[in-house]
Amino acid sequence: MATILVVDDYSTSQRLLGFILRQNDHTVVTAINGLGALTQLAARAIDLVITDLSMPEMDGMTLLHELRANPQFQNLPVIILTGSAYAQDNTRAKAAGATSFLTKPVDSEELIAMVTRLLTQPDDAQAMSPESAEPGEPNSVLDSRMRIGEPYLVTRT
Numbered sequence: 281m282a283t284i285l286v287v288d289d290y291s292t293s294q295r296l297l298g299f300i301l302r303q304n305d306h307t308v309v310t311a312i313n314g315l316g317a318l319t320q321l322a323a324r325a326i327d328l329v330i331t332d333l334s335m336p337e338m339d340g341m342t343l344l345h346e347l348r349a350n351p352q353f354q355n356l357p358v359i360i361l362t363g364s365a366y367a368q369d370n371t372r373a374k375a376a377g378a379t380s381f382l383t384k385p386v387d388s389e390e391l392i393a394m395v396t397r398l399l400t401q402p403d404d405a406q407a408m409s410p411e412s413a414e415p416g417e418p419n420s421v422l423d424s425r426m427r428i429g430e431p432y433l434v435t436r437t
């Protein structure tokens with residue numbers, strides 16, 4: 281479907297996001313910080329970016345500023361997915377041009393609903409509030425209780 285760039289210095293978050301996105305037929309490319317993200321963006325076409333805020337070398341806010349300053353990426357949907365619960369981070373990210381802001385932990389269904397909405401309405405830069413996300417059918421592998429940013433113990437019966 282789409283190529284999504286996941287930018288996070290925490291490898292567990294990268295793997296979990298990648299798994300969820302691939303289960304929904306997306307191609308996933310990763311970077312550990314904003315500098316790596318810019319390298320990935322220069323190398324291939326990216327349809328959407330999901331980035332953390334706090335990362336070494338170049339954080340998510342700086343990456344967002346770089347993207348919005350470049351005409352090529354001004355309309356690229358960017359979801360900030362962070363563990364920061366500070367209201368000022370949400371306000372700063374929106375002011376800098378973030379398409380959406382989600383706080384970890386986030387339900388996999390909520391994330392996929394947001395990704396689907398942004399990919400099907402690329403010109404709609406308004407963020408979807410978590411309350412307005414319509415849950416989809418639970419994934420055969422993932423259930424609606426999976427939350428990114430929380431530890432998991434997976435057992436098979």
